[in-house]
Amino acid sequence: MEFLSDIASLINSTLRISTPLVFAAMAGIFAERSGVIDFSLEGKMLMAAFVAAVGSYYLGNPWLGLLLAIIVCVCLSMLHGFASVTHKGDQVVSCVAINILIIGLTTALAAAWFGQAGLTPTLNEEQRFLEINLPFADSVRDIPIIGTLYSDILSGHYVFVYLAYLSVPIVFWIVFKTSFGLRLRAVGENPSAVDTAGINVFAMRYKALAVNGVVIAFAGAHLSTAVNANFFREMSAGRGYLALAAMIFGKWHPKTALIACLLFGFTDALQIRLQGVELPAIGEIPVQLIQAIPYILTVVLLAGFVGKAIAPNAIGQPYIKER
C-alpha cells in the first residue's frame, strides 16, 4: 500500500513539475512552426515569473499579476519579432540577448525595489494561486484505486496544472485544424509560397509570436505565484531550454511534445525522490550528480538516439520579400 502511495505522489509531482515545461513547449510550437527560432522562452518565463510576482504583490490579485505577465511577455515576443522578423537580425543572437537582459534586469530590479538580493516579497494567500481540491476529493479518498487516482493524483493541483494539460488539445486543434494553423505551418515551411497566395508573412510571424508570448506567461506565473510564493534569482533554471528540447524531441507536435515534457518532469520528480536514498548495488548517488540528470537527459534526447527530428523548413531564416 505504501508502494502505491509512493507511485501516486511521484505521478502527482510529475504532473506539477511538467506544467511550466508544457506551457513553454506549446509556446515554442507557435513560434517555431511559423519559422522563428525561440530560445528566449527561458528569458520570457523568467520575466513572467518576476512580473507576476511583483504584479500580484502590488495589486493583491494573482490573476492581475498573470495579466501583467502576459502583457510583458507579448512585448518581449514583439521585440524578438522586431529584431528578427522586421530587421532580419540573427534570431539566435536576439534570443540570447533577451535571455541575458532578463536575467540581469529581473534580479537588478528586485534588488532595487525590494532591497533583497534578487528576491521579491513573499505573497500571502490572497496574492497567490492556491491548490484546487476537486469536488468530493475527500469523500472518495478511501475507495481503493479510484480514490487514489482521483484524490491523490487528479485533485489538489494549482489551476495552471489543469490549464497546461488543457492547452495541449487546444494547441493541437489550432495548429492542425484551423485556417490560422494552416497558414502558420505554411509560413514556417515555405514563406514565399504563402506570400504568393496573398498572405502577409511578417504579420503571420508576429501573430504567432504574440500567441507565444501569451502562453509562456502562464509558465512563469506558475513558478512564482503558485508553486512558490515569490520570485527568486534565475528561478526558471533552464526550463525554457528543456522545454525547447522537449518540443524538438516531440517533432514540433503538441502531443509528442507533451510526452517529452512529462518524461522530463518524471526524471525531475524522480531525482528529487532519489536524493539521499541508498540504491542497491550503487549506494548513495551524490546529490549534485542526481540534479544534473534532467540536463544529461536533454542532451541524450537531443542527440536523437530515439529518432530524427525534422524542423520546419524555413526555420531561422528571415523572410526577404523580392521586389
Add this chain to the structure above:
Amino acid sequence: MSNIVVDKSKVPWWVSNVIVPLVNLTLALLVSGLFIFIAGENPIEAVKLIIFGSFGYIQGFAYTLYYTTNFIFTGLAFAVAFHCRLFNIGGEGQAYIGGLGVFLVAINLSFLPIPIVWLLSICGAFLFGAAWAYIPAYLQSKRGSHVVITTIMFNFIASSLMIFLLVDVIRDTNQMAPHTVKLPEAIWLPSFEAFSGILGIKIRYSPLNLTFLLAIASLFFVWFLVWKTKWGYEMRAVGHNTQAAIYAGISPHKNIIIAMCISGGLAGLLGVNEILGVSHKIQAGFPAGYGFTGIAVALMGRNHPIGILPAAFLFGILYQGGSEVTFEMPNITRYMFVAVQGLIILFSGALENLFRPQIESFFVRRLYKEVNA
C-alpha cells in the same frame, strides 16, 4: 525603412565597421541609463562613478585590465566558433572545466621548473576546455542537435560536476567552504604589484597578472588562425556556405569540431587567469558569468580580434566601474550590468541593421556629392 538601397561597394569601411557599431553601442548605453533611472538612481552620476572607478586610480585601472583579460578569452572563444556559424554559449562551462585542467596540471607537476609548469598548465586549461566543447560539437555535426541547447546544458552539467568534485573529491578538507587547497606559491604567476614595485609604484593589491600578456598573444593567435591559415579559411567557408564548402571538398564535420575545440580551449584559458594568476585555488562558481559576457564582447567587436580588444576593454571598464557604482549606489547591483550586456548584445548583434541603411546612405551621399562637385 528597409527600402533604402545602398551600393555596398561605395560604403567606406570605417562607416560600416566603426560608425555603425558606435551608434549601436550608444543606443544600448542610452537604454541602460533608462534602466538605472527606473531603479531609482541618477545615470549621469553612475557614468561618473564608472569612469572614476576604472581610470581614477592605479589600482582601479589594474582591475579594469584584469577583467579585460577574462573578456578577451571568452570573447575570442565565442568569435572563433561564430566564424563557423556555431553559437558556443557554453563558454561558462568550458571555462569552469578549463580551471579544473589548469589546477590538476599545476598541482601535480608543481615540482617542474617555472616556465615549463606554466606552459603545461596553460595546455591543461586549453585541453580541458576543448574537451568540454568537443561533445556538443560532435553532437551538432553528427546528430544535428542544436549547439545552443547542448552547450547550455553542458554549462549546467559542468556546474554540477564541479560542485560534486569540490565537495566530495578535491575539497580542502581543512576548510568548510567548497574550494581546493592553494597551489604552492612558487608557481603562482607574477602579479602586477610585483612589476609595479620594480617601476617604483606602490599598490596594495591587484589581480592583474602575467595572463594579460597571454590574452594579447591569443588575439594574435586567433587573427593568424582564422584569417591566415588554411584551417581558418575552411572554417569560415563552412560557416558562410556549408553546401559550397562541401562542393569544394571541405569537411563540415572536421571544421565544426576544430572550431568548437579551439573555442572551448580559449574559454578554458580563463582558468589560467583565475587560478594560476589570482585565487590559486578552484572556488565554486569562479567563471561568474564571464563566459556569457564573452558573447557581448565578440558581437560588439564584430568577431574580429581588432574589435574584440576594445570591446573587452570597454567591458573591463563596465565591470570595474560597475563595482564602484554598486558600492556607492545602494539601488544598483552587479546584475544591472548583466542587463547592460543583454542590451549591448541586442543592439550590436540582433538589431545591428536597425539604422545601418540610413547611416550608410547618409555617408555615401555626403562623400559622393563632394567627389562630384
